[in-house]
Amino acid sequence: MHQAIRSSLFIGLVSLGLSGCALETPPPSTGYLPANAFDGRVIGEDPAIAATNEARWSFTHPKAMQGRPAEMALAVASLDAMAGQFATGGRWVSMNSLAKLQMLRARRAVRAVLGIRPGTPSQTVINSMVTISLALRHGNRPAALAAAKGAEFTLPPPRTLSILAHFPPVPIAAEATTFASRYLFPGGGGPFFLR
Numbered sequence: 001m002h003q004a005i006r007s008s009l010f011i012g013l014v015s016l017g018l019s020g021c022a023l024e025t026p027p028p029s030t031g032y033l034p035a036n037a038f039d040g041r042v043i044g045e046d047p048a049i050a051a052t053n054e055a056r057w058s059f060t061h062p063k064a065m066q067g068r069p070a071e072m073a074l075a076v077a078s079l080d081a082m083a084g085q086f087a088t089g090g091r092w093v094s095m096n097s098l099a100k101l102q103m104l105r106a107r108r109a110v111r112a113v114l115g116i117r118p119g120t121p122s123q124t125v126i127n128s129m130v131t132i133s134l135a136l137r138h139g140n141r142p143a144a145l146a147a148a149k150g151a152e153f154t155l156p157p158p159r160t161l162s163i164l165a166h167f168p169p170v171p172i173a174a175e176a177t178t179f180a181s182r183y184l185f186p187g188g189g190g191p192f193f194l195r
Helices: 002-023 047-060 069-088 097-114 122-137 141-147 157-165 171-184
Strands: none
Touching: 047 069, 047 171, 069 097, 069 122, 069 157, 069 171, 097 157, 097 171, 122 141, 122 157, 141 157
16 A cells, blocks of 8 residues: 555656656757858957957947948847857856846847747858858848848848848847846956947
8 A cells, every 4th residue: 555655656756857847948049150250350359259249339339230231140140149158058157147038038139120030040040140241241242132031031131131231229139238248348348349
């Protein structure tokens, strides 16, 4: 009798434990900027710092980014990459949890502006945005349009490029990148790229 009760309790506890595992959410999608993302403008700098720096400047200066779709595409890629890396990377385990959460919210908001399908893997978004950025930087609009034709985009390619050229303010992205930057530069205001 006692053995049967113990067995039932054990099975119940195991079932409860397994059901808890099933409810656990998967980690956020994480991607990385390719080595050529900055097109030789950043040499010898920590890629995470360079990406955070790029995203912070762009999203906190929306007026300055008007008419600069190549730079905006790189900022979107940088934000997408760092949102995932901050949330999942062991290097960032001591980073403020709210900063990580804000970066993920900012990534969703920025993707929504561009009509990027929810659930798209981060690396897919990063690769598309970096390709668009490099193509526009080198004056190859057809290549940029081709890169904006992927299944992750819900808008026509010319519309995507137009949004990048006239990106609206995204307050959560400005707040999140500033907050994250404070973690990277605790003394305040890290260095920015010259614009």
